[in-house]
Amino acid sequence: QVQLQESGPGLVKPPETLSLTCNVSGASVTSDYYYWSWVRQSPGQGLEWIGYIHASGSTNYNPSFKSRVTISIDTSKNHFSLSLKSVTSADTAIYYCARDTGDIYFYGMDVWGQGTAVTVSS
C-alpha cells in the first residue's frame, strides 16, 4: 500500500523559506511512471497545484509560484521536498503531497498525503 507523509515546521516567519518533505512508502520515487506533486489549500479556499517533479529530475511549476518554488527529489531517502521562498501570510495553507501516475496516458493524482498545516506569521 502506497503512503505519503508530509513533514515540516507548522510555523514559518515572513519572509523566510517554507520547507516541507514528503516521505514515500510502498512505491519508489525513482519510477518512471510517477510524478510527485505538491498541492495546497488556503483557508476557506479551493485547491491550488504548486508543481511536480519526476524521477528524471524534470520539474513543472505553476507560474504563480515559479520565481519562489523549488521541488527536489532524494532517491536515497525515497522522498521529495518543497521549498517556497519569501513567504507571506498568503502562503498560510494546508500543504498536500500527491502522486500523479502515467506515462503515455495519465491517471490523475491517485495517492495523497494527509496534509500538513503551515502558518506564516511573525
Add this chain to the structure above:
Amino acid sequence: EIVLTQSPGTKSVSPGERVSLSCRASQAVVSNYIAWYQHRRGQPPRLLIYGAASRATDTPGRFSGHGSGTDFTLTISRLEPEDFAVYYCQQYGTSPWTFGQGTKVEFK
C-alpha cells in the same frame, strides 16, 4: 491558464437522491484530462474519476463522469451519507494544472 468553473456552488440534497455537478472549462481540455476529487473535512482529497469518465480504483459504481471538450459532469446516482463533501474538478492536460472552485454537497 485554463479556468474551471463549477456549478452550483452548493447543492442541498437528501440521501438517496441523484445529483449532477458541472465543470466548465475556459478552453478545450487536452485529451479530456479531467479528474474529479471528493474532499471531506479533515481528510485529503480522494480521486474519484480520471480521464473525464474512468473510475479510479475503489470508486463506487454510483459515481460516474462524462463530458468532453469544455463541459464535464460528475453524477452520483444515489447519494449515500458518506457522499456529503466538497467535489473538485481538475484539468491536467495543459500546464498549469488547475482546479475548479469546488461544489459543496450538503444535507438538505
